[in-house]
Amino acid sequence: MNWLAPRRRRTIAQRELTSLAASIGMETRSQWAPGLLAEVDQHAAAVRDILVVTGHGLGPVELADYARGVEDVARERGWRHGDDDWVSLRLAGVCLLAMADGAMASIADGDAALS
Amino acid sequence: MDITQSWNDALDAVITFLPRFAAFLVILFIGWLVAKALRKLVDVVLERVGFDRAVERGGVRRALAQSKYDASGLIATLVYYAVLLLALQMAFGVFGPNPVSDLLSDIVAWLPQAIVAVVIIVVATAVASALGDLVGSALSSLSYGRMVAKIVQIFVIALGVIAALNQIGVATTVTTPVLIAVLATVAGVIIVGVGGGMLRPMEQRWERWLSRAEREIPEARSRTEAYQRGREDALRAQETPAGVPPSELPTSRPAPTTGMPPTTPTTSTPPRDYP
Known part of the structure; x- marks a missing residue:
């Protein structure tokens, strides 16, 4: 059963990210205002930098963990889904990273090699 | 007076009995002819259809090896005797209700059950033989494979025999x-x-x-570093006053990315093209 654990964790993380994207409304992002999109992009870049610099990959497991951490703190402070603030933008950035898996991951590898 | 009366009675009885007996004989003869014809017909038809070959796949051939019948011959003989029984029943019916007729009708009513029982036995034998072959070949590499196959075979045949016995009512x-x-x-x-x-x-x-x-x-829940990073970032972001203008948002990014300032423009392009 041991060889199944990473794969299972990956699947769970992917499911988590999918539901997160659905609750944020990532499927409507083509209609977002350009400014909003740019902000989300910046958040995505920030998250990517953080995860790469601390020595993690950008796999779904790490992204899901990071999103859970952000969300847990936000919930402790009374945040809810649908609020339009830093937390939502951050989570949207995570979702963007998760969706842009291939392209972002390759860029992340290049950055990691540079730094 | 008495003698003539009894003589007349006896004569009367014989005279009324004779046509009945003649009818009995005629019915019996016709029934026998029909039975013989049907036996021949069934035998030929079953041979032509390939019933023997179909049945031989089960273990029936081995079961019939000692008898003088083959499978189709057996069925034909069964039909022969069934028709003969029917003819006998009809023939005895000529004499009105009598014990022999009752017995015969009982036997005729029981015949379908007997046929069903025979079919059950045949099917059970075929299934048992197929199952035995299957199990035997599947477990052929094991020393006890043949024994298991035999046990399975015997078990299925026993089930079939018990079902057949139940069917006959024995x-x-x-x-x-x-x-x-x-x-x-x-x-x-x-x-x-x-x-x-x-x-x-x-x-x-x-x-x-x-x-x-x-x-x-x-x-997995809370001790991964990514999770802690998320918590820290969120805490740090919440410490700044609410309603932060978008231009100030990237300040929450950590310092260690100093070596690569132009990452943001390069990375912000691909997601837009991403469908």
């Missing part, structure tokens, strides 16, 4: 309890053997799974 009170007892014994042996044998390994396995889950869940 000793239902004996065969059904025997069947239930055998099945219960087999179930008990399996439960105790398999279940008891699995007790220790299953316990160890559960222990392993549970301890691993205990070890991994907190780790």
Whole structure:
């Protein structure tokens, strides 16, 4: 059963990210205002930098963990889904990273090699 | 006076009996002819259809090896005697109600059940033979493979025999309890053997799974570094006053990215093109 654990964790993380994207409304992002999109992009870049610099990959497991951490703190402070603030933008950035898996991951590898 | 009366009575009885007896003989003769013709017909038709070859795949040929009939001949003979019985019944019906006629009608009513029983036996033998071959070849590499195949075969045949006996109505009170007892014994042996044998390994396995889950869940839930990063970032962002203007948002990014300032423009392009 041991060889199944990473794969299972990956699947769970992917499911988590999918539901997160659905609750944020990532499927409507083509209609977002350009400014909003740019902000989300910046958040995505920030998250990517953080995860790469601390020595993690950008796999779904790490992204899901990071999103859970952000969300847990936000919930402790009374945040809810649908609020339009830093937390939502951050989570949207995570979702963007998760969706842009291939392209972002390759860029992340290049950055990691540079730094 | 008395003598003439009795003579007349006897003569009367004989005279009324004779046409009936003639009718009896005629019906019997016609029935016999029909039975013979049907036997020939059934035999030929079954041979033509290939019934013997179909049946030989089951173990029936071995069962019939000592008898002088082949499978189609057996069926034809059955038909022959069935028609003969019917003819006998009709013939005896000429004399009105009598014990012989009753007996015959009982036997005729029982015949379909007997045929069903024979069919059950044939099917059970075929299934048992196929199953035995299957199990035998599947377990051919094991030393006890042949024995298992034999046991399976015998078990299926026994089931078929018991079902056939029930169908005929022979000793239902004996065969059904025997069947239930055998099945219960087999179930008990399996439960105790398999279940008891699995007790220790299953316990160890559960222990392993549970301890691993205990070890991994907190780790997976909250102790990964990514999760802590998320918490820290969120805390840091919340410390800044609410309603932060978008231009100030990137300030929450950590310092170590100093070596690569132009990452943001390069990375912000691909997601837009991403469908």
